Amino acid sequence: MVNKRFENTRLFLFDMDGTLYIGDRLFDFTEKLLSSIKRAGKKYLFITNNSSKGVNAYVEKLARLGIKATNGDFLTSSQATAWYLKRNYPGKRLYVCGTQSLKAELRENGFEITEDTEKTECIVMGFDTELTFKKLEDVSKMLCTKDLPYIATNPDYVCPTEYGSVPDCGSVCDMIYNAAGKRPFVIGKPSPLMIQLAMEKEKCTPQENAVIGDRIYTDIKSGLNAGALSVLVMSGETTPEILANSEDKPDIVLENAGEMM
Numbered sequence: 001m002v003n004k005r006f007e008n009t010r011l012f013l014f015d016m017d018g019t020l021y022i023g024d025r026l027f028d029f030t031e032k033l034l035s036s037i038k039r040a041g042k043k044y045l046f047i048t049n050n051s052s053k054g055v056n057a058y059v060e061k062l063a064r065l066g067i068k069a070t071n072g073d074f075l076t077s078s079q080a081t082a083w084y085l086k087r088n089y090p091g092k093r094l095y096v097c098g099t100q101s102l103k104a105e106l107r108e109n110g111f112e113i114t115e116d117t118e119k120t121e122c123i124v125m126g127f128d129t130e131l132t133f134k135k136l137e138d139v140s141k142m143l144c145t146k147d148l149p150y151i152a153t154n155p156d157y158v159c160p161t162e163y164g165s166v167p168d169c170g171s172v173c174d175m176i177y178n179a180a181g182k183r184p185f186v187i188g189k190p191s192p193l194m195i196q197l198a199m200e201k202e203k204c205t206p207q208e209n210a211v212i213g214d215r216i217y218t219d220i221k222s223g224l225n226a227g228a229l230s231v232l233v234m235s236g237e238t239t240p241e242i243l244a245n246s247e248d249k250p251d252i253v254l255e256n257a258g259e260m261m
Contacts, residue, residue: 155169199226
């Protein structure tokens, strides 16, 4: 059963790495927790700031870890970016500093992608594991010479790997800021946009929604910004010292997500 503290929660939004698994190791409680949420007639979604991979890659990873999932079980910063662009910049021609996966997501949502800086009407920055200097130069040039909408999928400075970390979208955006003096509008956590999109899709209110994750500055802050129940798990990045020194305090602190049962 789901813990009584979550009896009013209809939608659970789970961060993944550090919350449901670490690297390629699924936590012992994860399968039982997800099953208990379903048995209670409630809904969960997996949310991630990582815009370098398509949803299919996450479906395949969870399958390898023993969790059956479908594309509809995920909400990524790529999907949220497409949603935001459709609402605010419909039909704009995009220059995408991102992976082929991100470009495909945006094309599927009706956007034209261009590498022609003269034809570009909006710039999109993602976690670009295919980054080249030409992309950095193109974006810097456009931001220095034009007044274009400038959107970033997520603010993360690093992405964890099995050996440590690599630079993520936020680090690249800092490089662009140092060159062009401009900051992007950011879509992913800690912005409430992903949480709001999930609530819109599932037709629930902030009071019926819980955001569960191991990072205060992304997971927890996005929940707080959206007015949802914020649940910090101490199974990933956050240490007691980080929690004590943080200005943003979660509504609930658990050793791990297994304590939700």
